[in-house]
Amino acid sequence: MCARCFELDRRALLAGGGVLAASLATGTAQARVRPADMVPLIGPGFKPTDRDEMGLWQQMQRVEEEVAGSNLLIKDPALNRYLQDLIGQVGGPAAKDMRIYVARIPDFNAVMFPTGFTVIFSGLLLRMRNEAQLAGVIAHESGHFLRRHMIRMWRDMKRKSDLFAIGAMVAGVAGAGAGVNTGDITQLAQLGTILSLFKYNRVMEAEADAMGARLLAENGYPALEMANTWEQLIGEMNRSAKYRRKRRDRGYSLFATHPAPESRMADLRVSAAEVTVPGRTYDNRRAQYLAAIHDIRPMLLDDQIKLNDPGASQYVVEMLARDGWNGLLRFHEAEVWRLRNRPGDDLRAAQGYAVAVAFPDAPAEAWRWHGVALLKQGRTNEGRAALSRYLAVKPQAPDAPFIRQMIVAGR
Template identity: 80%
Template sequence: MAGHCQSIDRRALLVGGGVAAASLATGVAQARIRPADMQPLIGPGFRPTDTDELGLWQQMARVEEEVSGSNLLIKDPALIGYLRDLIGTVGGPAAQDMRIYLARIPDFNAVMFPTGFAVVFSGLLLRMRNEAQLAGVIAHESGHFLRRHMIRSWRDTRRKSDIFAIGSMALGVAGAGAGIYTGDITQLAQLGTILSLFRYSREMEAEADAMGARLLAQNGYPAIEMANTWEQLIGEEDASARHRRKRRDRGHSLFATHPAPETRMADLKLAAADVTVPGRIYDSRRARYLQAIAPVRQMLLDDQVKLNDPGASEYLIQTLAKDGWNGLLRFYEAEVWRLRNRGGDALRAAQGYAVAVAYPDAPPDAWRWHGLSLIKAGRRAEGQAALTHYLALQPNAADAPFIRQLIS
């Protein structure tokens, strides 16, 4: 999420409860930006007329061409269609001009470009617990476009730097677009050139949050899910830092370009109170979201646990499991421990695989690792039975000849 009025009205205080007190404790400015004050600055079919903005749009056309042909993109037609429908729903008056791409990058982020195309990272999809949370991120990014933050930020950058060149940014995108994700996020450092171009001010981020909350509620989503998303991200960053015995890194990812996390979360709660209409029914549309990401959810979890960030991965899985455990989550919980490989982790992983296979939706690999763990523990007959079940589920697995030899 590259992205919060002059007073707090009575309904905000009533609906928000103790949020106002929390905002004071975390340092929210009293003159916060209210969703009602956020009007779109552009409409459908917008095209720039200023010379510098026309030049920026020409460069962005090259960038989008590179992005659209990138090997990093996930091109599942149904999933991309779902994302397009979503941005069409919460994109505001210029939604018809917006495009969206999904990049296989296991990190929490999304960015909207000046011409109206957005790139969503696959790691963001994994972290969303329902459609409302994802819609909130997309509505926030749409807010940047509708409020014309990109050109304002770019002009400010040009004023502050004599050496800034939009061409170098485009080349950086081209380099990133030519790559293939191999599990090492550092290989995508060039993509940071894009993100660093649009380091919005805190006021711009607050505007995008307020606009996003408004767009979310207008389309029947509970706007509080924007605050919930941010709370989850704070928790994940803290869990990762604790595991590494460090303090939360404000220079990483979204925290580098956004207001203080706790401050922003309090502002988002107030914005949700502003736009929530008493008596109206809001729907997070969780079932529809899970159906949409079902074809890629295992891949998303696999990419996450291979980042070698056990603290973040364990927290993330526990957070997703608040909506109910299943075989897939139990398997990847065990994978976190196996890959961490500290004292006692092998036993803990083995127990996790045993729990995973008790679920009807356990992935084939859960049976594989369950069988291997049983054999290692001296329970050969049970291990052979588990591996036989694995082969029944995955007869053409790459390791099938080895497994057949092991159980014969």
């Protein structure tokens, strides 16, 4: 795993890498597209025959080779099988030709490239409350592919731009892809910046939303979860902006390009009603999703907390807890306050750790910080006991020698 993924300044990263979500995050529909009107323009085994599209595919195939070898990817076989199965369900008639990769970058981003491969950022996985929400994002991206939006934008750009500049841009895409192989996150950001030139217009975004809703419902998922995802993102945007005392939509990742995300959310609610068949049972498959990300969820939360955006992090934890609190969420709630370190936050964090360890699934680190907090309060015996519990749960912890010294010193 690349430690720099969360050590880099978030704003610097998102200035480039954030636009990698252009297909999901740019524009809102001025006139809603009906899901019933959306039909795929390609089928299984599609290969381009026009010269310009063949050239674009060759460049994108080179990019995929480099992305596939990047040390930024989360190479968890079980997780990747799960995601591949999911895109196979909601990818439409060309689903068998689609591939999916997860990059360990703690932001909400996803993009499908014109050859049918998708890159998802790990921060997106954290924010999904169930499988239906993730399937909705993937179905939306698949909609762009099935409606051939990328080549349509490419041709439109060629009509409006200097051919030399376009050639340089294509070379830049391949070069950025090559940079990904070095693990340099700034190169991935460069790739996102270049791809932002392909930003889909509002009609294309509306088409992808409508296609996504249709694909979701046809595969037994509640299409309303696409609108719920937007509601959650809007809530996070508002909380982050309030904490930073900034106006919404300015200087904040993917939301900076949204003129009116509420309108898009409203359109998705209408589309969900249209594709929902009365009497049919729909399943958000929450349990299956939590099982799929179980092993990496602590890492996802830890990466989010270390972004130094307490407003967003607090919202994300509270949003996930709408389905029920547990020790993992309570611990990371306390971590928000410990790392923020404003007056009174140490007490608030100490209370959070105490609550976290009352849950059977509390991570070992909760016992560590609970013990430290107790020692600071002069509750020596309780603090030593908590630290001993930490060592019992995680005997090979890197800080184990230091913790043992703390226990001895507290006698």
